[in-house]
Amino acid sequence: xxxxxxxxxxxxxxxxxxxxxxxxxxxxxxxxxSVVLLISLANGMQRNTASQIGNMGDLTTIYVYPGMxxxxxxxxxxGGMGAPLENPLNSDAIEQISAxxxxxxxIPRADLMAGSTIKFGKLETWAAIVGxxxxxxxxxxxxxxxxTTQLERGAAILGGWAAKNFYDPSLRPGQEPxxxxxxxxxQVRVVxxxxxxxxxxxxxxxxFRIAGVLTEARAEADNWLLVRMDDLVPMNEWATGQRANYKxxxxxxxxxxxxxxxxxxxxxxxxxxxxYMAWTPQDVVQGMNSLFTIIQVIFGGIxxxxxxxxxxxxxxxxxxxxxxxxxxxxLMKAIGASNRDVLSIFLGEAAGIGLVxxxxxxxxxxxxxxxxxxxxxxxxxxxxxxxxGLPPTVAVYTPVWLPIFAVLFAAVIGLLSGxxxxxxxxxxxxxxxxxxx
Amino acid sequence: xxxxxxxxxxxxEIQIQRGSFTAIMGPxxxxxxxxxxxxxxxxxxxxxxxxxxxxxxxxxxxxxxAAYRRQKVGFIFQSxxxxxxxxxxxxxxxxxxxxxxxxxxxxxRARELLKQVGLEDRLLHRPTELSGGQQQxxxxxxxxxxxxxxxxxxxxxxxxxxxxxQNIMLLLSELHRNGKTxxxxxxxxRMLRYATxxxxxxxxxxxSEAEYRATSxxxx
Numbered sequence: 028x029x030x031x032x033x034x035x036x037x038x039x040x041x042x043x044x045x046x047x048x049x050x051x052x053x054x055x056x057x058x059x060x061s062v063v064l065l066i067s068l069a070n071g072m073q074r075n076t077a078s079q080i081g082n083m084g085d086l087t088t089i090y091v092y093p094g095m096x097x098x099x100x101x102x103x104x105x106g107g108m109g110a111p112l113e114n115p116l117n118s119d120a121i122e123q124i125s126a127x128x129x130x131x132x133x134i135p136r137a138d139l140m141a142g143s144t145i146k147f148g149k150l151e152t153w154a155a156i157v158g159x160x161x162x163x164x165x166x167x168x169x170x171x172x173x174x175t176t177q178l179e180r181g182a183a184i185l186g187g188w189a190a191k192n193f194y195d196p197s198l199r200p201g202q203e204p205x206x207x208x209x210x211x212x213x214q215v216r217v218v219x220x221x222x223x224x225x226x227x228x229x230x231x232x233x234x235f236r237i238a239g240v241l242t243e244a245r246a247e248a249d250n251w252l253l254v255r256m257d258d259l260v261p262m263n264e265w266a267t268g269q270r271a272n273y274k275x276x277x278x279x280x281x282x283x284x285x286x287x288x289x290x291x292x293x294x295x296x297x298x299x300x301x302x303y304m305a306w307t308p309q310d311v312v313q314g315m316n317s318l319f320t321i322i323q324v325i326f327g328g329i330x331x332x333x334x335x336x337x338x339x340x341x342x343x344x345x346x347x348x349x350x351x352x353x354x355x356x357x358l359m360k361a362i363g364a365s366n367r368d369v370l371s372i373f374l375g376e377a378a379g380i381g382l383v384x385x386x387x388x389x390x391x392x393x394x395x396x397x398x399x400x401x402x403x404x405x406x407x408x409x410x411x412x413x414x415x416g417l418p419p420t421v422a423v424y425t426p427v428w429l430p431i432f433a434v435l436f437a438a439v440i441g442l443l444s445g446x447x448x449x450x451x452x453x454x455x456x457x458x459x460x461x462x463x464x
Numbered sequence: 465x466x467x468x469x470x471x472x473x474x475x476x477e478i479q480i481q482r483g484s485f486t487a488i489m490g491p492x493x494x495x496x497x498x499x500x501x502x503x504x505x506x507x508x509x510x511x512x513x514x515x516x517x518x519x520x521x522x523x524x525x526x527x528x529x530a531a532y533r534r535q536k537v538g539f540i541f542q543s544x545x546x547x548x549x550x551x552x553x554x555x556x557x558x559x560x561x562x563x564x565x566x567x568x569x570x571x572x573r574a575r576e577l578l579k580q581v582g583l584e585d586r587l588l589h590r591p592t593e594l595s596g597g598q599q600q601x602x603x604x605x606x607x608x609x610x611x612x613x614x615x616x617x618x619x620x621x622x623x624x625x626x627x628x629x630q631n632i633m634l635l636l637s638e639l640h641r642n643g644k645t646x647x648x649x650x651x652x653x654r655m656l657r658y659a660t661x662x663x664x665x666x667x668x669x670x671x672s673e674a675e676y677r678a679t680s681x682x683x684x
Contacts, residue, residue: 028561028562028564029564032561032564032567036561043549354545355547357545358545358547359558359562360506360530360533361504361506361533361539361545362533362534362539362558362559362562362606363530363531363533363534363535363559363562363563363610364530364534364562365526365527365530365531365562366526366527366530367527368530368562456507457501457506457507458501458506458507461506461541461545
């Protein structure tokens with residue numbers, strides 16, 4: 028039998044039993060639609076999370092914190108008196124880490140060790156005051172919303188969130204809050220305070236010119252006031268009353284830039300093995316990816332159960348059809364159909380039901396996804412606005428391969444569930460089949 | 465369908481001439497239908513040999529038998545065996561799907577044959593809209609569609625009234641004159657008027673006319 032004739036006959040046969048084909052296909056429609064919708068949902072979640080993680084920083088960056096020495100953490104009860112509890116991020120550490128292959132740059136970071144408030148006119152805000160020995164915040168992957176990322180002595184760069192949060196402390200409830208000030212090129216006062224031995228608060232004010240405001244990125248830097256390291260050192264010396272010796276006592280953090288994305292995870296592991304706490308946004312991305320793979324598998328599994336039920340439906344319909352059409356099968360054989368012809372026709376009909384259901388399911392799942400997107404995006408955007416997060420970009424995302432895969436998968440499911448009935452049809456004894464009542 | 469072994473035909477040795485109109489007469493259960501199905505390649509003998517033309521049917525595998533049925537034989541059944549959901553035209557076209565005939569030619573050929581059996585005004589009727597005689601004529605057209613040399617008819621007049629049965633016999637006789645080998649299983653004695661040869665079967669054996677008549681009269 029010619030392939031084209033076979034296809035035409037299958038279509039004709041399905042056409043002749045429209046209502047039964049439709050009812051059987053509804054099962055497949057539901058199964059396929061749930062597979063498409065659920066996997067799209069998992070995909071959308073992943074995309075959304077990925078786009079937010081993507082803002083957490085450059086994927087070539089490793090953040091290193093002081094770590095517990097290996098011997099100490101291995102010994103129960105910890106080290107004795109006088110033994111350092113941490114591996115400090117001092118010049119030895121920097122030397123040790125920079126010896127690793129694939130390290131491009133190490134930027135030490137120091138934090139202000141005192142309370143602080145940032146004032147602009149009568150407005151106030153709070154920010155973590157961070158010192159870095161850099162000329163351009165751009166090398167950390169930050170971009171300027173206003174002004175520049177260039178950092179000179181006496182200048183500061185403010186995080187996007189801190190810049191937005193200026194408020195007027197003298198404002199009474201009900202009064203209109205002031206609009207966010209235009210800060211670039213303006214002087215802000217940084218008031219830091221410490222307590223004397225008798226509990227008196229002592230304040231000191233430093234002045235910085237705002238060189239730029241960073242684009243909000245849902246990252247730590249949103250709440251930074253970034254200054255040059257050499258500007259921060261005197262502030263910390265005033266706050267602690269001691270001379271700063273970072274080279275010996277260690278920095279608060281090292282920002283390590285790797286030369287390529289591929290080596291980052293490996294480098295992070297090596298630095299951790301040296302006895303420091305190292306972390307990279309890639310860890311999160313990888314963790315998220317495996318988490319979402321699991322979610323996709325679970326969601327896909329739920330859909331697959333629906334498809335399995337549909338497959339049993341197809342098998343049932345085809346078995347019934349073969350009982351009903353026993354004489355027709357006998358006749359087909361009498362007029363010269365080979366076993367293979369009969370097998371192909373019934374397999375084709377089963378696959379056809381799967382295909383029809385698959386197409387319907389993809390349309391339903393895809394359309395449902397679009398609808399869900401509209402509803403979910405609105406809710407999620409409102410939620411994000413309330414909690415201060417970035418609005419989600421997408422809630423349900425259908426990758427291109429999914430509908431194609433789903434339709435083919437449904438057809439294959441149909442084919443498989445038609446296998447047993449079709450084999451039975453093909454091997455019917457023609458004489459018995461012709462006499463069947 | 466049961467597992468019980470039934471011997472329908474045993475020790476039957478017959479020869480049928482090419483171009484003959486052979487009637488196989490016998491009471492029901494005599495094995496005459498089984499003989500027909502064996503000759504048509506729908507059934508296989510457990511032992512013995514069947515040769516039609518150059519084809520040894522007992523030596524053939526399933527695919528070869530299907531090809532044999534497709535090219536060499538046309539079946540006509542007592543209960544017509546038309547596909548209820550197809551029109552007369554589609555029923556006649558049906559065998560040509562499996563023989564790989566061009567779709568355009570299929571329609572033309574089916575029309576021609578339906579005209580030949582006198583149903584040119586019933587092309588688009590379904591079996592339920594046709595009389596028994598008309599249905600059997602559609603079935604005859606279907607049997608002729610691949611131009612087989614051998615026509616096998618299993619009680620073709622069994623479900624028909626006298627007049628329709630007569631017409632079917634005339635039609636078969638005409639096919640015979642046109643060169644087909646016709647083999648009819650029947651217990652309608654009118655068939656003998658058109659047959660060139662008669663084979664009598666009793667309990668799976670070929671018997672002489674005299675023996676057949678003697679037994680038939682005894683049992684009556």
